[in-house]
Amino acid sequence: MQLSSKNKQGARGAESNALRLCDACGGPATGDRVPGKRGARHRTVKETHVARDARWDALLELVGKHGRVEVEEAAAALAVSAATIRRDLDQLAEQHLLTRTRGGAVAHGVSYELALRYKTGRHAPEKQAIGRAVSGLVAVGEVVGLTGGTTVTEVARALAVRPDIVGETTVAGGQPTLTVVTNALNIASELAIRPQIKMVVTGGVARPQSYELTGPLAVGVMNEITLDVAVLGVNAIDIERGAYVHHEGEASVNRLLAERAQRVVVAADSSKIGKRAFARVCDLGLVDVLVTDSRITAEARDRFGEAGVQVIAV
Known part of the structure; x- marks a missing residue:
């Protein structure tokens, strides 16, 4: 079945408006325009990952200094959503860099240390x-x-x-x-x-x-x-x-x-x-x-x- 000229334009429009998603944040991954936000541009994959690494460093710093970190407090301190912090803590826990708790995370123990990297x-x-x-x-x-x-x-x-x-x-x-x-x-x-x-x-x-x-x-x-x-x-x-x-x-x-x-x-x-x-x-x-x-x-x-x-x- 062939598309009419109008339908072809609509298909091209839908394709051009499609956004590739970033695995790290669930948002557009290529610097595309954010729908509904005039002039707004989603961060690129590189920018998103840099921001994630900075958050991880900050979260590990908090755990190393205080022995624990709370989701809501960390979200406010880093100006991101609580969902983002929860995801970050889950990923850090998977790497055995901290222990996940209800509402936050704690250091592994008295001898807690950050990995050299x-x-x-x-x-x-x-x-x-x-x-x-x-x-x-x-x-x-x-x-x-x-x-x-x-x-x-x-x-x-x-x-x-x-x-x-x-x-x-x-x-x-x-x-x-x-x-x-x-x-x-x-x-x-x-x-x-x-x-x-x-x-x-x-x-x-x-x-x-x-x-x-x-x-x-x-x-x-x-x-x-x-x-x-x-x-x-x-x-x-x-x-x-x-x-x-x-x-x-x-x-x-x-x-x-x-x-x-x-x-x-x-x-x-x-x-x-x-x-x-x-x-x-x-x-x-x-x-x-x-x-x-x-x-x-x-x-x-x-x-x-x-x-x-x-x-x-x-």
Whole structure:
């Protein structure tokens, strides 16, 4: 059956008005005009997904800070509908990043931590500045131990672009310009492509939250090495009790890393200061330098100094 001219125009009009839907939000997916709203345009798929990722970061931040989040409060804070928040929480729960409850969500437990991929953007400028400062404390030819974590990852990236490290293939005697020992898979993957840097990776079982290797294999390697400097990433550092991380397996490996080093540097932004987490790495007697951002309080800086820890604020 052939369509009349009028029917053809109607069919074309219906086709042109059809909107492809976005799987993430249920709305138009291509930047099409929103029906009934003059001049309004639905966000593109890319824009929608960026907005979703920002919401997820904000929701995880709330859970990490308060231990729980309520749907209505989160919807008001993020200026979206309660239905959107419920869908976000369901998807985060499917990824085991939180536990869904009636009316909201809660952290998994005392040792709750965000997966590394969701922590990367938090305090990013501070972490990058800290990374550059810590890199400056490392001399060419040294053996450096690096734990995992977003701040120590920035240290690794700063080391990887230092001209005196990557500009020469070897130092005197044919030795690498730097030897790095790490239990962090993401750090190893970033530095392994630098032929000037000798990479030593511990064995162990990988933790998906932090990409760190833990367990007897990692401990066995740490017991057989010596380091010039160890750089520790921490989840908290307390003047009275020392440095902490969320996971006991990471704490034991990080403690060994510190014990095998002549100098120990803690790299932590100021949001970690004065806090405690589940598993202690070491007390301040083992820490030589704390590199943090300029938001550290004068009181905290003085107290760290009294404990024998040099504070470098950037």
